[in-house]
Amino acid sequence: MPNSGQIPLSTLERLPAYLRAIDALVSHGVEHAPSALIAQRSGVSSSQFRKDLSLVGASSGVRGSGYDLEALRDQLREVLGSADRVGFVIVGAGHLGHALAASMSFRRGGLDLLGIFDIDEAKVGSEIAGIEVRHDSQLATFIANHGVSIVVIATSPSSAQDVADVAVKAGAQELLNFASVVLHVPPCVEVRSIDLGVELQMLALHARAGLGALSSQSSQASGM
Amino acid sequence: MPNSGQIPLSTLERLPAYLRAIDALVSHGVEHAPSALIAQRSGVSSSQFRKDLSLVGASSGVRGSGYDLEALRDQLREVLGSADRVGFVIVGAGHLGHALAASMSFRRGGLDLLGIFDIDEAKVGSEIAGIEVRHDSQLATFIANHGVSIVVIATSPSSAQDVADVAVKAGAQELLNFASVVLHVPPCVEVRSIDLGVELQMLALHARAGLGALSSQSSQASGM
C-alpha cells in the first residue's frame, strides 16, 4: 500500500540515495545485500535505513540474509512514483535553468519536463534538453492547457514574484523557487525555496567553526 | 559572544532569510520592527524567530517596541561571518558551475570565490563572474598554495570522486557535492551533497499526495 501521505518528508528525502546505492550494486551484478551495506553506500546508519523502509511499507527483506535488490528497487521506485507522472515547467533559461533542465533529462521520479520559458526574445525558439524555449507571455496559457502543476522558478529575484503570480493564477499547485526572495502565495499553494548561495554559506560556517563543532547530524548531508 | 559552535544547524540555516527580510525593510527606510513582522517576511513564526535570535545570542530587541534593524543586521552578519572570509573554488564550468559562481558574485556571508576549474581545455582561459577558468590539472597546486578549504564539485558524476580525491589530498576540508553520487572521503572531511533532481522529485511527491497530506513542516521550506 503506497500510503505516501503518511511518510515523513525526512524519510522521503533519503529514498533517492537508497535507489542510487541499489542501482550501483545491481549494475555490479549483486542480487542480495544486507541493510548495513546499502546503508553504508547511502551514507546513513543501518538502523535508519531499515526504519525508513518500514515507514515506507517496503518489505523485501529476509531475516538472516538481507534484501532482494531488484524487488526493493521496484518498491522504492513505486513510492517515488515512476508510475504516474507529473508535468512541470521551468521559467528562466539562464545557466540555472539549463542546469535544472539537464538534471531532469533522464526523467527521474515521475517528473516530466514539459516546457521552458524565458523573457528574453533572443532565447525563444532555441532548444534545451530537447525542449523548445517559449516566451514568458505564453506561460499562463501553457500551464492551463497542459495541466501543469509544478512551476520551477529560475529567474532573477526581481521577476520571481511576477512569475509566481501568473503561475498561481493559471492553476499551478506547487512552486520551486530558486530566486533569492521569499514568495507570497495563497496558502493552498506549496512553495519550496532553494538558495544556492545559502548552501555555500552554511558550508563556510562549518569550516570556520572547525569540524564537528557545529551540531551537524551527519557528515554526508543530502537533499537541498 | 559569537559562540557559533553551539548554534543548531537548523537555526543557522534560517539566518540568511532573516538577513534578507531585514535588508528589504531597511532599504524601505524602516528602522524598527517587531519580531512578528520580520518573521512573517522570512516565512517563519515569530516564536521561532525570537527563539533563533536567542540561540544565536543576538540581543537588539527592546520589549514593547521591537528590534533595531541595523543593530540586528550587524549581529546576524557577524554570526554568519562577514568578518573572516573563507576561500573556495568551483570545479566544473558548465551551466551549474556558472550558476553557482553567479550566486556567489555578490560575496555573501564571508565566502570568497578564488578559482574556477574545468577539464575542458576549450573553457580554460575564459572568464566567469570575473574569474579566469583554470585547468583541472592545476587544482591540487592551487588548493595548496591558496589555502583553499572548500571545494564545490559541479562536475559530471563520473569525475566527481576523482576531483574529491585530489581536493582532499591537497588539503581541502569541506566538499560541497552537486554531482549525483555518494562521495567517499576520510572522516575528517565534511561532505554535503545536493542533487537538483532530487529536490524536484520531492516536490512532485507533494503534488501527487495532495496538498498538506505529507507531513511537511512548513509551506515555505528553505535551504537546500
Add this chain to the structure above:
DNA sequence: TAGATTGTTAATCGATTAACAATC
C-alpha cells in the same frame, strides 16, 4: 500607568538511534 513585545521556559512534537525479539 497601560499596551506592546521581548526573551525564556515548559510542553509538544517529530526524527534518530539503540536494542532485541522474531525468524529465515
Add this chain to the structure above:
DNA sequence: TAGATTGTTAATCGATTAACAATC
C-alpha cells in the same frame, strides 16, 4: 541447529510551538 539479519519497539535526542513573566 547456529548465525545472521530483519522489522519494530522503546529510549534518546533535538527542534518547534505556545505561553507568559519580565519590562520597555
